[in-house]
Amino acid sequence: xxxxxxxxxATSVAYVGLLFLVAFLADRHTRRRAGGFLRSPFVYTLSISxxxxxxxxxxxxxxxxxxxxxxxxxxxxxxxxxxxWWFILRRLVHISHSQRITSIADLLSSRFGKSGxxxxxxxxxxxxxxxxYIALQLKAVTSxxxxxxxxxxxxxxxxxxxxxxxxxxGVAAGMAAFTILFGTRNVDANEQHHGVVAAIxxxxxxxxxxxxxxxxxxxxxxxxxxxVFTGAAAAGIDIYDTDTFGDRWIGSMLLAAxxxxxxxxxxxxxxxxxxxxxxxxxxxxxxxxxxxxxxxFILPIALYGLTxxxxxxxxxxxxxxxxxxxxxxxxxxxxxxxxxxxxxxxxILESIALSIMVSNHIVVPLMLRFGAxxxxxxxxxxxxxxxxxxxxxxxxxxFLGFGYFYLTRSSDALAPIGLIxxxxxxxxxxxxxxxxxxxxxxxxxxxxxxxxxxxxxLWASFLPSFATSSPSVAAIMAEGPYGISWLRPQALFGLDxxxxxxxxxxxxxxxxxxxxxxxxxxxxxxxxxxxxxxLFIDMSGRSPSEPGSLHGSATTDDLLLVARRVLGQQRxxxxxxxxxxxxxxxxxxxxxxxxxxxxxxxxxxxxxGAASAHIMLSKVVSGGEVSLEEVMRMADETQQVxxxxxxxxxxxxxxxxxxxxxxxxxxxxxEVDRQKDEFLSQVxxxxxxxxxxxxxxxxxxxxxxxxxxxxxxxxxxxxxxESLRLTxxxxxILDVSALEKGDRVWEANLFDPERSLDQxxxxxxxLALHNGTTLQVTQRVDSAHVSGDADRxxxxxxxxxxxxxxxxxxxxxxxxxxxxxxGPHYCVEISDNGAGIPEAEQPRIFDKFYRxxxxxxxxxxxAGLGLPISREILARMRGTLELVPSAAEGACFCMRLPLxxxxxxxx
Amino acid sequence: MIRRKLVAAALFFTxxxxxxxxxxxxxLFRTNTRVxxxxxxxxxxxxxxxxLILGARxxxxxxxxxxAAPADAQQDRSS
Numbered sequence: 001x002x003x004x005x006x007x008x009x010a011t012s013v014a015y016v017g018l019l020f021l022v023a024f025l026a027d028r029h030t031r032r033r034a035g036g037f038l039r040s041p042f043v044y045t046l047s048i049s050x051x052x053x054x055x056x057x058x059x060x061x062x063x064x065x066x067x068x069x070x071x072x073x074x075x076x077x078x079x080x081x082x083x084x085w086w087f088i089l090r091r092l093v094h095i096s097h098s099q100r101i102t103s104i105a106d107l108l109s110s111r112f113g114k115s116g117x118x119x120x121x122x123x124x125x126x127x128x129x130x131x132x133y134i135a136l137q138l139k140a141v142t143s144x145x146x147x148x149x150x151x152x153x154x155x156x157x158x159x160x161x162x163x164x165x166x167x168x169x170g171v172a173a174g175m176a177a178f179t180i181l182f183g184t185r186n187v188d189a190n191e192q193h194h195g196v197v198a199a200i201x202x203x204x205x206x207x208x209x210x211x212x213x214x215x216x217x218x219x220x221x222x223x224x225x226x227x228v229f230t231g232a233a234a235a236g237i238d239i240y241d242t243d244t245f246g247d248r249w250i251g252s253m254l255l256a257a258x259x260x261x262x263x264x265x266x267x268x269x270x271x272x273x274x275x276x277x278x279x280x281x282x283x284x285x286x287x288x289x290x291x292x293x294x295x296x297f298i299l300p301i302a303l304y305g306l307t308x309x310x311x312x313x314x315x316x317x318x319x320x321x322x323x324x325x326x327x328x329x330x331x332x333x334x335x336x337x338x339x340x341x342x343x344x345x346x347x348i349l350e351s352i353a354l355s356i357m358v359s360n361h362i363v364v365p366l367m368l369r370f371g372a373x374x375x376x377x378x379x380x381x382x383x384x385x386x387x388x389x390x391x392x393x394x395x396x397x398x399f400l401g402f403g404y405f406y407l408t409r410s411s412d413a414l415a416p417i418g419l420i421x422x423x424x425x426x427x428x429x430x431x432x433x434x435x436x437x438x439x440x441x442x443x444x445x446x447x448x449x450x451x452x453x454x455x456x457x458l459w460a461s462f463l464p465s466f467a468t469s470s471p472s473v474a475a476i477m478a479e480g481p482y483g484i485s486w487l488r489p490q491a492l493f494g495l496d497x498x499x500x501x502x503x504x505x506x507x508x509x510x511x512x513x514x515x516x517x518x519x520x521x522x523x524x525x526x527x528x529x530x531x532x533x534x535l536f537i538d539m540s541g542r543s544p545s546e547p548g549s550l551h552g553s554a555t556t557d558d559l560l561l562v563a564r565r566v567l568g569q570q571r572x573x574x575x576x577x578x579x580x581x582x583x584x585x586x587x588x589x590x591x592x593x594x595x596x597x598x599x600x601x602x603x604x605x606x607x608x609g610a611a612s613a614h615i616m617l618s619k620v621v622s623g624g625e626v627s628l629e630e631v632m633r634m635a636d637e638t639q640q641v642x643x644x645x646x647x648x649x650x651x652x653x654x655x656x657x658x659x660x661x662x663x664x665x666x667x668x669x670x671e672v673d674r675q676k677d678e679f680l681s682q683v684x685x686x687x688x689x690x691x692x693x694x695x696x697x698x699x700x701x702x703x704x705x706x707x708x709x710x711x712x713x714x715x716x717x718x719x720x721x722e723s724l725r726l727t728x729x730x731x732x733i734l735d736v737s738a739l740e741k742g743d744r745v746w747e748a749n750l751f752d753p754e755r756s757l758d759q760x761x762x763x764x765x766x767l768a769l770h771n772g773t774t775l776q777v778t779q780r781v782d783s784a785h786v787s788g789d790a791d792r793x794x795x796x797x798x799x800x801x802x803x804x805x806x807x808x809x810x811x812x813x814x815x816x817x818x819x820x821x822x823g824p825h826y827c828v829e830i831s832d833n834g835a836g837i838p839e840a841e842q843p844r845i846f847d848k849f850y851r852x853x854x855x856x857x858x859x860x861x862x863a864g865l866g867l868p869i870s871r872e873i874l875a876r877m878r879g880t881l882e883l884v885p886s887a888a889e890g891a892c893f894c895m896r897l898p899l900x901x902x903x904x905x906x907x
Numbered sequence: 908m909i910r911r912k913l914v915a916a917a918l919f920f921t922x923x924x925x926x927x928x929x930x931x932x933x934x935l936f937r938t939n940t941r942v943x944x945x946x947x948x949x950x951x952x953x954x955x956x957x958x959l960i961l962g963a964r965x966x967x968x969x970x971x972x973x974x975a976a977p978a979d980a981q982q983d984r985s986s
Binding site for chain 2: 072083086226227228229230249281289296
């Protein structure tokens with residue numbers, strides 16, 4: 001079989017025709033709702049393999065020939081992303097389905113508060129970043145046709161007179177026409193293109209089969225796998241020459257992992273065209289397996305090509321030139337079709353994805369802003385405008401790619417061009433990850449971050465690719481702009497030890513991520529952004545009332561008008577009928593509820609993107625973008641959360657306080673328990689002394705029969721006295737405990753304390769006489785009124801005065817008593833000229849059973865309960881008893897009782 | 908295995924896959940030896956790749972069904 005350029009071109013056209021037929025049939029098939037096979041997870045997986053472009057088909061071989069194993073990184077990155085599908089892709093697909101996301105620009109715009117600016121930015125940058133990638137496909141197709149034409153003995157055939165640039169232009173034009181025919185026949189609901197996906201799946205099978213066929217041929221021709229490798233080693237080709245696992249390895253693996261998420265066409269096939277989330281399960285292993293199969297023969301083909309092809313032949317074309325050189329025309333044609341497949345599938349899908357972004361994020365917003373009412377007046381106005389915008393953008397995108405190809409045509413390798421594109425689209429990765437995982441990432445920060453990353457990319461990756469065709473770029477590369485050497489594109493800030501690829505990846509992503517993080521930390525989110533962020537992050541949590549939706553009033557007619565313009569007559573009609581049926585109202589009296597408006601918005605978003613749908617509907621729905629009530633409700637929800645957390649905090653504070661109180665109470669209990677023990681042991685001790693005496697004397701009386709009368713009398717007298725003491729002790733103890741427990745009923749009468757003092761003086765006069773003590777009353781109050789028990793007060797005064805008498809050991813003992821009114825208090829002061837109370841004992845004299853040194857030394861030793869009882873009694877009468885410093889050397893007690901000012905007081 | 912552990916296992920499976928492909932781990936196999944003529948490092952990368960695919964296949968079957976998720980999506984599409 002002889003290959004000529006004409007034959008190759010004719011075959012390509014026929015192949016494209018076949019693809020078109022497949023797409024057409026598939027579309028019809030799914031329209032009849034019988035899409036069974038086309039919606040299988042395997043077709044889905046095959047469509048994802050649009051990732052393997054002619055870069056893989058031709059470029060990977062070239063890359064393997066130049067840098068050994070490095071080409072696999074382009075497939076290892078995506079392998080890891082798919083194996084970890086649960087963590088990123090699953091969320092992405094789920095969120096995009098529930099939010100009707102149509103593109104990567106739509107995803108970011110929607111997450112960051114339906115920001116129109118972000119949508120425009122991402123779209124523009126994607127178009128620029130993809131240009132080199134499309135150029136790569138053009139270059140690959142052109143080179144492959146050239147390779148066949150160059151090898152053909154019939155010369156260039158009808159290509160006579162076409163140079164490389166002209167050929168590439170022709171290819172670009174053909175592709176544009178083809179893509180327009182394919183992808184813009186209608187504005188689909190949800191932007192799903194079943195026909196295109198079917199064609200892409202077919203192409204995936206063709207390119208894989210072709211590459212494997214060439215691989216098998218190489219293994220066969222090279223004498224087995226071992227033969228190929230040892231042959232190459234014998235020819236002096238050593239794969240250990242290159243630094244395989246260096247910075248480039250890590251850099252390109254990271255890039256490829258980012259690209260499988262960020263490339264517009266990958267987003268289109270993986271996320272937008274996904275019809276069932278469970279398909280991702282199959283793709284998680286099947287797509288890596290596909291890439292493995294694609295990579296398996298790359299190294300043998302490259303090594304075999306290096307071994308047998310003449311020096312200087314283009315390694316990118318080995319896949320094609322090896323069969324050609326062996327005279328295998330049929331295989332070469334198959335290989336060409338494989339390469340052509342991989343290029344066309346990429347170009348079709350990429351330009352469809354980009355054109356959707358351009359029309360939804362640039363054209364529609366412009367149309368809405370400049371109110372092209374005349375345009376949208378007709379029923380199909382918006383739809384026609386959308387289609388037209390998409391067609392124009394497809395042409396634009398392809399010719400941007402052609403422009404890049406034309407400017408860089410002198411550089412020869414394919415793979416580096418692709419990596420430039422990868423670095424460009426990787427700038428979306430930080431924002432996408434933030435959209436999925438970081439609630440506080442803000443739109444302003446995302447815009448700044450993507451712009452920053454992109455500027456660095458333009459400078460460090462994109463610009464250097466023109467170095468071969470532009471002397472001024474080459475000068476900037478060598479010297480830096482205006483001779484500023486630290487701004488050299490491939491050695492920013494003097495970092496020149498990295499490979500240029502790793503250098504560009506590092507600086508652009510570093511700047512991008514830093515700006516995103518710092519920006520989000522210092523800026524605030526708008527209300528809508530806040531709501532959208534919550535929707536994206538809580539992927540399983542359904543929003544209770546769909547916040548962020550438009551609230552307000554709109555007539556059904558207005559809504560229907562909008563819906564018909566965008567969705568088309570039939571779908572709009574279906575949507576409204578469904579609503580009418582659900583609410584049970586007639587078409588004519590249909591009242592659009594907020595829920596319905598929200599549903600309509602999402603439906604529209606499926607066609608024109610979230611931001612545009614939002615703007616479009618908010619024009620019709622009066623009430624503003626976010627109504628006051630909505631803001632209030634959102635504030636309410638926030639408030640509720642805050643209140644809830646505050647309530648929790650309060651409860652825990654209460655618990656803590658309770659625990660503290662319990663602890664204090666416990667401490668107090670233990671203290672009281674200790675006091676009780678002490679009290680008991682003191683009581684036992686006090687009771688024991690008289691009991692011992694009583695027992696001893698009564699034993700003597702019992703055992704000694706012949707005691708004389710006086711001894712017996714004296715013993716009985718002692719027993720009697722000790723019994724009295726015991727009784728009075730027990731009385732006092734009972735008194736103390738009753739007072740402390742406070743369960744005795746107290747009479748609270750108004751009385752004149754002076755009468756109690758009189759009574760106490762009468763009782764104590766006898767004792768004073770007996771002791772030879774002088775009682776001197778120095779001052780008296782005429783009359784006063786206090787509330788309490790008069791007898792008890794006498795008891796206190798008797799106790800105090802008798803103490804002063806009993807413990808006074810001065811040569812001429814004197815006790816001074818005076819009563820007076822001190823402000824609201826009635827006071828009685830009792831002082832003596834005795835030894836006084838040593839300072840060390842003063843704090844303890846009111847303790848139960850405490851007797852000072854002096855007390856113990858005298859014959860009148862009491863139980864040490866007098867003062868505690870007195871104090872307790874006064875306390876019950878709201879009074880106090882204190883030891884106060886006195887002028888003389890002795891002790892001075894002062895008791896105070898509050899005066900009753902009541903006029904009824906009569907004494 | 909409970910759901911949480913399975914998900915954690917899937918995460919670590921992916922992370923270890925990444926580590927296996929990267930230096931310094933991959934450098935262990937950069938010795939000048941050949942297996943059936945194929946350099947050891949190339950053979951290593953492909954073997955790990957195959958193991959990852961097999962592992963992913965297992966995980967794709969055992970990872971829990973996100974019941975709420977597909978239901979939501981279904982409802983969204985039909986609405």
